[in-house]
Amino acid sequence: RGISGDTETARKAETVRQAFKRPAWWVLIFGWSLAACAGIVNSVSFRCFGHFVSHATGSTTSIALGIEGVSHGRHGWEQPADAAKLLASFLVGAFACGLLIDKNQVHIGGKALYGAALVGNALLLIAAVGIYDAAGDAMLSACCAACACGLQNAMCTSHFGAVVRTTHVTGTLTDIGSTAGRMAMIFLRKGCRR
Numbered sequence: 001r002g003i004s005g006d007t008e009t010a011r012k013a014e015t016v017r018q019a020f021k022r023p024a025w026w027v028l029i030f031g032w033s034l035a036a037c038a039g040i041v042n043s044v045s046f047r048c049f050g051h052f053v054s055h056a057t058g059s060t061t062s063i064a065l066g067i068e069g070v071s072h073g074r075h076g077w078e079q080p081a082d083a084a085k086l087l088a089s090f091l092v093g094a095f096a097c098g099l100l101i102d103k104n105q106v107h108i109g110g111k112a113l114y115g116a117a118l119v120g121n122a123l124l125l126i127a128a129v130g131i132y133d134a135a136g137d138a139m140l141s142a143c144c145a146a147c148a149c150g151l152q153n154a155m156c157t158s159h160f161g162a163v164v165r166t167t168h169v170t171g172t173l174t175d176i177g178s179t180a181g182r183m184a185m186i187f188l189r190k191g192c193r194r
Contacts, residue, residue: 037152038153048138049141049142097117098179098184120148121155125145128145157178
């Protein structure tokens, strides 16, 4: 290849570098704030409910380890079932975001319901505390908190793109839930027009 190949590679590298745009300062501050909130929700959920709720990777690992434990007779199905409930709850939250926010951008006065998503997030967290205080049901409370985390993560991803992920390495599950919600809303809208 020689020098011309190196020059071509350098040109391509420079093109890629110039295409990267650092997020605005307010995006970073907003993202950091929501990530801190997610960390607080995760910490409080673990201390109060005995479950981490903001990262689907941990729940997926817990399901696999639980199944392995069942196969070796170390415990029953409760542990992997609880982890599956948390994973499903996170997915439901991301799905709800897909129903509320149909595009990856903000339109003032448009169809995206970011405010409804934020209110839904708050209501889910209030429900988590209320259920635990009223009934002592740690699993249901943790599921409400996991659902809120899925909703928040999908909402931030819808608004900021993959630049801001507020709940660890759960991007794949967030994308699946949010996309499935959008698809469901498209089908519902088409069905209502008939």
